[in-house]
Amino acid sequence: MEELAREAGITVRTLxxxxxxxxxxxxxxxxRIAWYDESHLARLRTIAALLERGHTLSGIAELSEAFDRGRDVGELLGLGEPSEETPVRLTPEELADYFAGQVTPENLEAAMDLGYVGVDGEEIVHVSRRLLDVSAALVREGVPLADVLSAAKRVRAHAEDLAxxxxxxxLSHATEKDLQRLRPLAKNVVEAELSLALDRRLARKPAN
Incomplete structure (x- = not known):
């Protein structure tokens, strides 16, 4: 315990x-011997970093509990990494910085339920760089992260139906092998239809 406290730059009493x-x-x-390892040191450094960012010990404790209950990366990615999406590895403090302090236990659990994030040791893995960047951009524009995740749940249901x-x-006209080759066509149709739907929506909205 003394060695761990010294490495972490804290007192034994704090530990x-x-x-x-x-x-x-x-x-x-x-x-009667208690052994600590690098994972304990990494957690202590994460606690220190989150305290520096203004998180309370109670909030950090709740985040740690949610973090420990999180899905591991193998469960998150299933049979393999997504064929087109790029996973992103983040420390807990990097994730907190990404979303301007809105990484609450509730939001973390919602993201885990959606399959957006999983845990790998002391790291968090987000399943998609694109989704991570879009979510962070919306938060920077003033949309609360909780609302972003709530909307994502609705989008997920529609995306499943479209897929x-x-x-x-x-499959009614081709073979299963053609699915991977033709998937860009599906994406193009969805992107075009969404663009047209946004045009119609904006045209109906009264001017301020």
Whole structure:
């Protein structure tokens, strides 16, 4: 414990307090000896970074609990990494910076439920660079992260329906091998229809 506290730049008393608050996982025990490793040091450094960013210990404890309950990367990515989306690895403090302090336990759990994020050791993995960047851009524009995630849940349902429609269409006239080759066509149709729908929506909106 003394070695861990020294490496983390904190006192043993502070480390004991963190253990009591369950901010760090328990050590591995061999008889009366408690062994700490790099994962404990990484968690302590994360706590320090989040405290510097204005998070409270209670908030960090809730985030740590949600983080520990999170889906691992294997579960998140299923049989393999997405064929077109690029996963992004982030530390918890980097994720907090991305969303301007709106990474609450509730928002983290919502993102995990959507399958947007998973955990890999002390890192968080977001399944899609594009979705991460768009979500962060909306938050920077003043849209609360909770609302972004709520909308994402609705978009997910519509996207599943569109994917099923396109799959059924292709398989009724071609083979399963053609699905991967023809998927850009489906994306083009959805993008064009969404663009036209936005045009119609904006045209109906009264001018301020």
């Amino acid at each position: 004991r307090f963190y253990r009591e608050r369950k901010l760090i996982p328990p050590p591995r025990r061999e008889g 099923e429609l396109f799959t059924d269409l292709v």
